[in-house]
């Protein structure tokens with residue numbers, strides 16, 4: 001009987017959905033339009049490609065046949081030439097049309113530069129037909145057109161008559177320019193134009209190029225007192241044990257002499273007086289002592305000795321590496337004439353400016369670069385709903401107000417003021433009761449007021465937090481649909497700087513409600529069947545898809561009902577994460593759910609290890625550091641996308657897998673927020689055995705669509721209210737402190753489909769993001785015999801495991817690019833041969849061999865090497 005009911009309900013739901021889809025002929029037609037657009041793209045792409053090849057052959061042939069064909073073409077119109085007697089034969093490999101086209105481009109227009117047109121057609125054709133972006137089209141077109149004009153003019157200058165080098169355009173340009181500027185002036189101008197164009201288009205670093213080809217010669221030797229281009233002046237008190245020097249710029253060659261004195265050495269530059277450090281180095285001991293000038297203790301020599309026996313170094317405070325000045329003459333006499341220093345050949349070093357420039361040019365790491373051309377879905381994929389703005393008529397407002405006032409009057413409750421705020425589905429009547437009226441009295445009359453208003457979904461908020469008024473929410477007789485389009489287009493959402501932005505609906509005061517999932521940090525969603533839960537989940541996913549690049553966020557979609565999330569299959573290679581070697585990215589099978597959740601726990605542990613190694617506290621700090629290239633990918637660091645795990649129908653999972661599911665969920669809910677894993681768990685059965693205390697404690701943010709009983713409402717929200725909602729996306733969201741009523745944004749199945757198509761058609765990653773391997777309990781043991789044939793990668797794998805001291809198959813998968821099964825087999829073989837310890841659940845296996853040498857010995861002893 002109960003089963004019959006369920007089937008009936010399902011039937012009803014299916015019919016409802018079918019009618020919703022059939023009613024959307026508009027979106028179907030837009031789908032057809034899209035299919036047609038794709039066809040048109042393919043056809044035009046193929047035509048352009050053929051045209052490109054055609055032009056290329058015609059032009060190439062023209063180079064060999066132009067003298068013969070030209071006589072036949074000149075003085076004829078196109079039609080005369082094409083349709084004249086077939087006896088007239090041309091030499092061009094592509095016949096008359098080829099000869100004529102090539103003549104037009106090569107002779108009449110731009111000469112050799114015309115080949116560029118064939119190139120442009122090629123890249124455009126490939127883009128349209130194969131959706132491969134060989135080069136950025138707009139920029140390439142611009143550069144090519146400028147190039148065509150320049151080369152044509154350049155070749156024109158090289159020739160004395162019209163020919164295929166520069167074409168008529170080049171020749172005409174040459175004629176005109178030489179008449180205005182003379183031939184030499186014209187050549188100069190054309191070179192200047194080339195320079196200008198190169199700078200404007202590519203902005204090359206000429207200095208760096210120059211330095212590359214003509215490396216700066218190090219100054220070989222300098223004499224202190226020479227009035228040559230001496231890099232610094234010095235005043236040194238050589239009788240003194242104190243040595244004082246001043247210098248602001250590291251590069252000796254850039255400093256200028258200010259004074260010369262044999263008693264004191266002062267290094268100066270730009271008139272600034274910065275102290276810097278001087279290091280005296282005793283080569284024999286290779287022992288450096290650093291100190292500011294005034295502190296220096298010259299232990300074993302006087303300054304004379306220093307200048308005669310010892311090397312000394314000048315270390316500028318601003319320098320990263322010291323410039324070393326070595327006295328070459330060993331005269332005891334420190335008089336200026338004889339004292340000379342040689343600047344040791346130091347490695348060429350870039351200035352701070354150049355280094356900063358280089359960092360700028362290279363830029364921070366951009367995780368989006370792998371899919372640089374990825375485009376966010378466009379707003380036109382979402383439908384506009386006709387909004388009947390004034391949702392509530394004046395009469396309806398008046399009548400409701402009168403009813404409220406009269407009902408309260410019946411119970412001897414006077415009110416001093418009443419105000420109505422119209423929302424999309426609900427109007428809020430705010431009441432200020434007369435002095436002395438007890439709030440609880442009004443709250444208790446909830447049902448009576450509802451009865452007198454003859455409306456479902458009356459909710460009384462007494463008092464409205466922070467306002468000191470009592471709110472009565474009355475549903476509008478004709479509720480308005482809040483379109484997802486209006487929410488996505490809202491300024492609030494578009495300008496939000498959230499990490500995982502979600503726009504869910506509109507409040508009863510018509511404000512867009514957007515939040516950051518990262519702050520929530522997990523969501524529990526409940527609602528009886530057919531009340532808008534699936535739409536709500538789609539709205540959440542769509543919000544993120546409208547703001548985030550595939551490199552920034554991944555979804556793990558768990559759908560035991562098997563039908564709700566299938567549409568998102570299309571974005572597998574962009575936005576989904578899955579277990580290695582799993583066929584389907586959307587998980588529908590309970591045992592896979594358990595494996596996936598445990599795998600997420602492993603990912604969480606790995607992420608925590610990386611965070612610890614990077615000395616960061618959360619994913620944001622970590623990714624910031626990674627982006628600034630402060631973390632070495634060689635050491636396992638990687639850019640971490642956020643992972644949003646969505647479970648539609650949690651009750652089903654708890655019923656079938658119980659603790660096996662609850663345990664990893666609780667672990668993730670407790671710990672995963674800092675490393676960027678966020679859970680969204682939905683259920684239509686919010687009973688206490690599904691939403692247990694442990695789950696509730698870790699999900700402070702909860703969403704309730706309409707539920708069937710006050711108890712359900714209490715289970716999910718810890719307060720009643722969800723039982724009084726009117727359905728169809730009417731919802732309450734509790735973020736711990738207050739409960740807000742929202743009308744959830746409506747996004748229809750065809751809209752989701754269009755968005756997924758839009759993303760799915762774009763270039764994606766080769767595969768979904770791979771989660772770490774999790775070997776379920778059943779797969780323990782491996783059953784590998786020592787005598788089994790070893791995998792080809794066995795030795796390499798042993799090396800990797802020992803070097804990283806981490807016995808995990810996922811490490812092998814990553815480092816050796818192996819599939820899940822093969823890596824698992826090698827792990828078993830490594831265990832059988834005593835390289836790693838036995839299986840230990842979600843923990844990596846112990847590595848039994850400490851070093852590479854020990855591994856070599858171990859393997860040799862076993863005759864494996």
Ligand SMILES: Nc1ncnc2c1ncn2[C@@H]1O[C@H](COP(=O)(O)OP(=O)(O)OP(=O)(O)O)[C@@H](O)[C@H]1O
Nearest residue numbers: 528529530531532533534535684728729744745746
């Ligand atoms: N935000 C909304 N605005 C307007 N109508 C809505 C909204 N959300 C849902 N509806 C209506 O309610 C119907 C059922 O919604 P939905 O499929 O999301 O229910 P559900 O709670 O997910 O049901 P189930 O749990 O059985 O899948 C939709 O087809 C739509 O007509």
